Every structure is written in structure tokens, then in C-alpha cells.
Amino acid sequence: MSNSTSTTNESDGSRIERRTFLKGSAAAALSAGIGGAGVSQVVQGSTESEAGSDGWVASGTCWDCHQLCGQRVRMKNGTAVELKGVDGHPRGSPGEGREGRLCSKAHAQIEKAYDPHRIKEPYVRKDGELQKASWEEAFQVAADKLATFKDEHGPEKLLMAEGYDTDDMWKHLIMDIYGSPNKVGHKTICHGPWSYTWDWMGGRGRPAPDHKNSEYIISWGRNLLEAFNGQWEPMGILDAIEENDATLVTIDPRYTKTAQHSDEWLPIEPRTDGALALAMANVIIEEGLYDEDFVENYTYGFNELRQQVSDKTPEWAAEITDIDATKIRKVARGFAEAAPNCYATVWTGITNQSNGQKNAQNIHVLNGLVGNLDRPGGLRYWESPVDLADPYEVQGVEFPSNQDGRSQPLSDYEEYPFHHVRGLAHAQFPEAVENGDVAGAFMYWFSPLKNSNTQDWIEALEEMDLLIAIDAYWNGMTRRADVVFPESSQLEKPMLGAGGSGSYSTQGWVTGSKAAIEPQWDTKPGFDILKGLAEAMGYGEYVPWDSKEEKINDALSGMGLTLDELDEKNYVIQGEYGYESWKEDGFDTATGKFEFVLDNVEDYAAAAEQAGISTAPEYVPPEKFGQMPDEEYPLDFTDAFVEQISRGGDQTLDHSRQLLAERWGLDHKDYRGNYLLLNPDDAEPRGIEDGDMVTVESPEGSISLMAHVTEGIKPGYTATTLGWGKGSITPNEEGGNSMMLHNADQIEPISGQVARHIKVEVTKGGDA
Amino acid sequence: MGEQWAFYFDANKCIGCHACTVACKNQNDLDPESATWRRVVQSGQGEFPDYEEISVSISCMHCEDPPCETVCPTGAIEKRDSDGIVTVNRDKCIGCHYCAWSCPYGAPKFDGDNKMQKCHMCLGKGAGEGYGSPAKKHEDDGGEKPACVDTCVGGALKAGPMDELTKEATEDAVNRATKRKGNVIIETGGPTVTFESESD
Numbered sequence: 027m028s029n030s031t032s033t034t035n036e037s038d039g040s041r042i043e044r045r046t047f048l049k050g051s052a053a054a055a056l057s058a059g060i061g062g063a064g065v066s067q068v069v070q071g072s073t074e075s076e077a078g079s080d081g082w083v084a085s086g087t088c089w090d091c092h093q094l095c096g097q098r099v100r101m102k103n104g105t106a107v108e109l110k111g112v113d114g115h116p117r118g119s120p121g122e123g124r125e126g127r128l129c130s131k132a133h134a135q136i137e138k139a140y141d142p143h144r145i146k147e148p149y150v151r152k153d154g155e156l157q158k159a160s161w162e163e164a165f166q167v168a169a170d171k172l173a174t175f176k177d178e179h180g181p182e183k184l185l186m187a188e189g190y191d192t193d194d195m196w197k198h199l200i201m202d203i204y205g206s207p208n209k210v211g212h213k214t215i216c217h218g219p220w221s222y223t224w225d226w227m228g229g230r231g232r233p234a235p236d237h238k239n240s241e242y243i244i245s246w247g248r249n250l251l252e253a254f255n256g257q258w259e260p261m262g263i264l265d266a267i268e269e270n271d272a273t274l275v276t277i278d279p280r281y282t283k284t285a286q287h288s289d290e291w292l293p294i295e296p297r298t299d300g301a302l303a304l305a306m307a308n309v310i311i312e313e314g315l316y317d318e319d320f321v322e323n324y325t326y327g328f329n330e331l332r333q334q335v336s337d338k339t340p341e342w343a344a345e346i347t348d349i350d351a352t353k354i355r356k357v358a359r360g361f362a363e364a365a366p367n368c369y370a371t372v373w374t375g376i377t378n379q380s381n382g383q384k385n386a387q388n389i390h391v392l393n394g395l396v397g398n399l400d401r402p403g404g405l406r407y408w409e410s411p412v413d414l415a416d417p418y419e420v421q422g423v424e425f426p427s428n429q430d431g432r433s434q435p436l437s438d439y440e441e442y443p444f445h446h447v448r449g450l451a452h453a454q455f456p457e458a459v460e461n462g463d464v465a466g467a468f469m470y471w472f473s474p475l476k477n478s479n480t481q482d483w484i485e486a487l488e489e490m491d492l493l494i495a496i497d498a499y500w501n502g503m504t505r506r507a508d509v510v511f512p513e514s515s516q517l518e519k520p521m522l523g524a525g526g527s528g529s530y531s532t533q534g535w536v537t538g539s540k541a542a543i544e545p546q547w548d549t550k551p552g553f554d555i556l557k558g559l560a561e562a563m564g565y566g567e568y569v570p571w572d573s574k575e576e577k578i579n580d581a582l583s584g585m586g587l588t589l590d591e592l593d594e595k596n597y598v599i600q601g602e603y604g605y606e607s608w609k610e611d612g613f614d615t616a617t618g619k620f621e622f623v624l625d626n627v628e629d630y631a632a633a634a635e636q637a638g639i640s641t642a643p644e645y646v647p648p649e650k651f652g653q654m655p656d657e658e659y660p661l662d663f664t665d666a667f668v669e670q671i672s673r674g675g676d677q678t679l680d681h682s683r684q685l686l687a688e689r690w691g692l693d694h695k696d697y698r699g700n701y702l703l704l705n706p707d708d709a710e711p712r713g714i715e716d717g718d719m720v721t722v723e724s725p726e727g728s729i730s731l732m733a734h735v736t737e738g739i740k741p742g743y744t745a746t747t748l749g750w751g752k753g754s755i756t757p758n759e760e761g762g763n764s765m766m767l768h769n770a771d772q773i774e775p776i777s778g779q780v781a782r783h784i785k786v787e788v789t790k791g792g793d794a
Numbered sequence: 795m796g797e798q799w800a801f802y803f804d805a806n807k808c809i810g811c812h813a814c815t816v817a818c819k820n821q822n823d824l825d826p827e828s829a830t831w832r833r834v835v836q837s838g839q840g841e842f843p844d845y846e847e848i849s850v851s852i853s854c855m856h857c858e859d860p861p862c863e864t865v866c867p868t869g870a871i872e873k874r875d876s877d878g879i880v881t882v883n884r885d886k887c888i889g890c891h892y893c894a895w896s897c898p899y900g901a902p903k904f905d906g907d908n909k910m911q912k913c914h915m916c917l918g919k920g921a922g923e924g925y926g927s928p929a930k931k932h933e934d935d936g937g938e939k940p941a942c943v944d945t946c947v948g949g950a951l952k953a954g955p956m957d958e959l960t961k962e963a964t965e966d967a968v969n970r971a972t973k974r975k976g977n978v979i980i981e982t983g984g985p986t987v988t989f990e991s992e993s994d
Binding site for chain 2: 107108109110111125127128129130132133134136251252257260261264281283285286287291293669670680681684685688689690691705707736737738739740741
């Protein structure tokens, strides 16, 4: 593969390497100026469909990061050739009267629709080999295998694993009807330590911020301007900076694209975030900066909190976090002074930590102290006041609850504190297979090999009696399945979604579109796959629609809308609701108040006791549950998300990989995998230079990938992006799969989430 | 000469997401391996922890006095009188790459046919489309915004007549653009940004 950006004759082996940053000056240098005054101008674009079959005549609802940004689709001879945003869209624009836009992931949907790497037809395993099959045969084989499995093992031995479905029938079919009580989704691989904890504290697991009304934003272990949940997020933050003169703070050992725009970048010692939060709480309480009315009337556990943080000064935290005490005070004061129009939001930077639960709790304490919950510019308690009907109700479909009374495996695995909170966790699944508690799986858009202990998972996938997969790409999971159903991409199927969080702070919305193009190759939308399977299993009566369009129309009937109308508009705004829901309804928590201390949450109290931690805010150091760097493995390693690859679903797209290489200035190399970010302080003693192949080794295994040496990462800490290398969808499995370095013991004990900080050594050289 | 068209780029609004690059690729049906007309450059300076970085989206500058036009032996490159946009007549191009060597910004690109192609501010859709087309129209007059501008998530990119854009820009940014003789106004705060040509 040639990736040269220059066009010199390569036949003689010469290549000119393009440099994106030259130290020193060049003829075309732009001298650094002081940041210019930003200019905001709203230009009314038009997305009027042209008549005829060519032009901007179709719609889409982006699913690349599953956030439903509205799309217009330009058609040319039946092919989708170009996409653009929809003005005023709740997820894909800054709000009413504003232009709709699309990010690079959305534009990549064009390449995805026609991606030759996709699974192009159904497959069934015969004589040990996956072979092409007709849809009819694949449905029948899957139905027969599921029936046999039920007879041999019982439905409770089947696991349902779901990533991002586009039809909810899987849960009715596999759980309600078939009777499996087991599901793993995102809670133990993405957000459990945060969403459980914040739910216990404030009755909302992941309250999305009301970005545009904010005046002080702390992006804490989260890369809001790069790994955003729909474009309304970066748009809202840029609006807040421009309109409200908002302050943006990034707390992250990596210099991210969010850091580029931040007033403060705090490169914290990894996994010490809980200490920083307690010190900020100390400042806010000691200096009387908290919201007295809110704390007095709507919270629980303040006195215990006050006691807990009384000696947790910024000076105390500075030692632990490597953040200057002056900075800690500055940020704590700035945050509290902007209250309630402020928020501290977290994601995987916090949740991937072995001590992530307590760190998430300590951070949410700050939101509670300043009373920003469900207030303008704070953490919004979003609702969806749209009159969508339940399509099953419209058709009079009622489901049994055949999973009732069956327990999940691991619910009695008492060595795990999380067994008080939940049953199955992602990293412990292979153990359940080994113990005979799980014997099969139904996986819908689920890629376990990039999510935890890959080596154990490979064995588990090999060992199971049955594996049925719905997916679009070949990877270590689909290649091992007994039946593979290829699902169409977003532009090939009708879409519907409603919310909820977005650029309309007090209104609900619905968005959706018809299929812009026919399903490619011999693929089907999720609805059609699940309907075909349900019929083959003898449960056809539960899916009374002939097409997804019909089902969507039943849902829209509650609003007096049709999919044809919605496709034309792309979105509809409906309903109004106010802020401060807790004033009327209280918090949906054990005490009905916002809880600083969680001693009234039985499950948590039991799990915390077993894990040896308090129910109150406290500092749990990383070594309590996690691996620490040592002499043999002196670096702390983790993985993260990156714009171009979304959550790890775009590695097959040539252009997406190209852009990632360009992002690190390494596109002149032939390599197109992931990159290991290393500080020069760590690279130089190891003889590693930018663009070298390196080997990363943990006690569990080793991977090879390319190094990018940068000052934008804390010395002693090294990071890459997830979803590459062995078992991934990446062509030729290029790059390194970070989870080859992970073992099942590395979990956050309260939620069971995969802990992704691993001690490693990095050496020069590796397999390209 | 008609109005000189230009780009305006505000680094304070660019989130480095590359949407401009991919929108350009889709609209103009480009081979991204060899013909990225618009790219995003990350530029950093300083040492940890005093490190800073910006993202800059860059394409053809549609220069006042384009060196590519000067060196082109066949006269394939033209700076249009009607709107100042620099276009290429691919029928005349012989693929000698002089333009790429002379351009300080790495704008001229080549794909399999070894004929020059580059940004033409979306005068049309596809390589060489701008050549001989009518003057660029403002969206207020029914013209189309360049794909990159239309999709920019942060609203960092704009396109329009130079006179219109200079009103919005800071004096420093306008001065820099004037000095460079490029019709791209770049607002930056922070690191120096450099570009390369094939001659670097």
C-alpha cells in the first residue's frame, strides 16, 4: 500500500517524508499571534430536496457513534455520494435556526456503505468451516441450534451481548421469549463505575451536560471536543466559550483536542483523580463556596463529607496528583463561582480505572456541592417529552417473561464484590464458560476481543457450543461464530430515535429517516434479521410488521406523524419541560435526596464492605485494586478513543486510517494501525524515535505497534487507541490490540468494569 | 477583476475533527490516498507540561500571484479574473509536478492519471471542475458553499469574497494573509504552523 503524500517517483525507492511540524522557520511560516477574536456568524443554509432521483433527495440519521445526527444524502444514479448536515437538528446542529453540520465519522458513512471489507452474505458453519448460506438456511440453522441448545443446556446458559442495536427485538426474542436472563452490554466495559455511582447519588447515571448554557466546564478524564456524543456537544461548548465566556478545563494525562481549547490543562498523575476532587471539595466547603440552600435541603451526608475532606487540602492533593495546589484552588473557586452554570463531567478516563467508582463518587460530590444538577448550564436531567407510541402496544403484542426466576451466572460468585450489584461482567465471562455456567452466546454488534482479557475471550469463544452473531465485519468473534447474519449499514435502513439530550435544552425531539439506498450485497437491516429469526424459531406472531417502516410508523402514530413526513423533515421538536425536576419530585435515590454518602444503598454498602472501602467519599489510591508500574514494567499504559475511528468501528475504512496517521504526522509511513503515545523522557532512554515500531509488554502478553513521540503526554504514562490488531476488524489485523495485555483480575471491583490501566515495558522494534 | 474569493480559518473554533477533509473527498470523489485537497495539520510546541497544540485546516491558498501558475510550462493553471480562484485545465496538464514543487503549501495533488488536481472552492464537483466555469456565486445569490465550509463542526471555516472576510478577521490575521499573498486568512493562537511542498 502506498501512503506517500508526495508524488515523487517511488520506483527508485526514494521517498520524501512530509513533516507536519518543522522546528525552526520555513518560507511559509505563520507567526504565532495572540488568539484572534472569534467570529460567529449564522448563515442559513438550505437543505431543500431537489426533484428527481439525483441530488440531495434522501435522508439519513447517523449511527457511526450512535448519536443520530441528521443527514441529507446526495444521490447519483442510485448511489449515495455525499452527506451534509440538517439545519436546526437537535444532535447535529447547535440548535434552532443554526446550521447543521457533520463530523468526519458521519461523512465516513459513505465509505462504510460501500466498504468491500463488510460481511456480504449470511454464513453457516458446516463441517467446521463457515460457508456462505441463503438467508432462509441461516435463519433455520440458527433456530434449530437455539432449540437444541435450550434442550441441552437450558436458556440461562446463553448469553446475550449487545452493543448498539438498531432494533429492540433481540431483547424480547432472546430474553423475554427464549428465556435467557444474561446480558452484557456497556456497563462493565464503558461506564459502570460512573453510571452506577451517579445513579445512586443523584438518580441519574449519566446526566449529559447542558453545554451551551454553561460558564465553567470541567472535562474530567473525558475528551469532549474529540470523543463527543453527537456534535451538539462540541458545538455547545464552543458556543459557551464564545457567548458566555465560559472557562474550559481538561483534566487528563494526555494533551487532547479538548486540551487544545482549554484554559487549563491539568496533566494529572493517572488514577489520582479522586484525591484532586476531594481537595476541590475541601476548598469549596472551607471557603463557603457551596450552594447552602441546595446542600441544606436537598442533599444527604454533608456533615460526613465535611469531616472526610477537612484535612484533604490542595497541598495534600498536590503531592499525590502532581497538580500545583494554586491551580487546584483556582479551578475549585472558578467552578464554584460559576455555579450553578457549571459542570464536571467524566467518562472513560475515570471509568477505566480500578478505583474508578470512588473517583467518580468524589467528582460528583463537587456537582452536588455547587448545586448544578438539572439547572441551566449544569448536568441536565434530560427527558423526552414526545408522544411516541409503543409499536408493540399498538399491535397488541405482549411478551412473556420467561427469563424470570433464572439467575445470571456469577450472581453467586462471591469472591467478586460486584456480585452484590450485578450478575455477569465482561471480563469474568470466560471464567463462566470455563466453569460451565455459560455455554453459548448471541452477539449483536458486540466485539468482545477489544473489550477485555482478549486471550481468555478467544478461548471462551472457541469453547462455547453455540455462537450466533449479527455484525457487519469479520473479526475474531464473527470468524468463530456458527451462524453469521450480516447487517446493513445506516444508510441502508430506516432509522428512528428520540430524546433527550441535545441542543434543545427544554424540548423533546424525534429524528429519523428512510433508507437512502438499498441494502448492499446480500445484507439485511437488523429488524429484518430479527424478524426472520423469530419466524424460524416459531415466534412470528411477536413481529406483526412486514417492514421496519411499518413498525416506525406505528411508533410515530402517537405523534400523528408518518415516516415519509419525518424523512422529509428529518426531525421534529415536541414538548416542553423545565429545570430543577428535584424540587418537585426529589431525587430518585435511597433517601430521595442527592447523596454524598451511600450508606443507604444496600447493594453498594455490601459491595463496598467486601472491597474494604467506605460508603463515604474518600481517597482510594490506585494500588488498592490496580496494577502499579514497577521495576520490570515501569510504565502505566491504557487505551482511549480517537475521532477518526469512533468507538472502534471504522478501522476497515482506508480514509479513516489515513486521517489517523495524518493526525500524528505519520502518514508518510506505510503503517496503518494504532499508535503508542510516548513522552520523549520515556522514548529517548529506550532509543525510540517517532515512527519506530515498538513492542509493549505486560505480564499478560505483548503487542507491536508504531510509536508517536510527543510532549503531549505525561512522562511515565503511555496510551494508544483501542480496537486494533489481533481479533479486530482492521485489515490484516494491523496494529496492537491493547487488551492482549489485560487479564481478568484487572477490574473495578464494585461495578465489575474492565480496568484498563496496565503496567508495561516498551522496547524498540516490533513486527510491522 | 471580479471579487477575490478567499477562505477564512479560525483555529479557536477548529476541533481538529477532519470533517472538512472527508466532506471534500466525498464531494469531489477523491482518492484520499493520493489526493487530499484539504487536510488538517496538528502543530505543537513546548515541552511537557508547558505544551500547546493547535489544529489547522489547510488547502490551496488561491494566491495573489500563484507560483504554480508562474512555473506551469503548459499554461494549464489559471488564476481567474472573475473570482480569483486558481483552477487547472487538466486537458493541458502534462503531470510534470513543477506546480507541486513551487507551491509552499503542498496544495497541488496527483492521483492515478498523474494530472494535477486541487481545491477549487467547490466551483463544481470533482477534479478540474473549476476550469472555465462561471464566477463563484455567494450562497446569498444561490451559490453553494464549499463542502468543507458547509460541514465544519466548530464553524472554523468560512469562504467568501476577501473584502467580506477581512471585516470579520483580526488585523493580525489579515496582515499575515497580506504578507503571504495568499487568500486565506488564518486566526491562530499559539504554535507556529508550517507547511511543506514537494521541494521540502
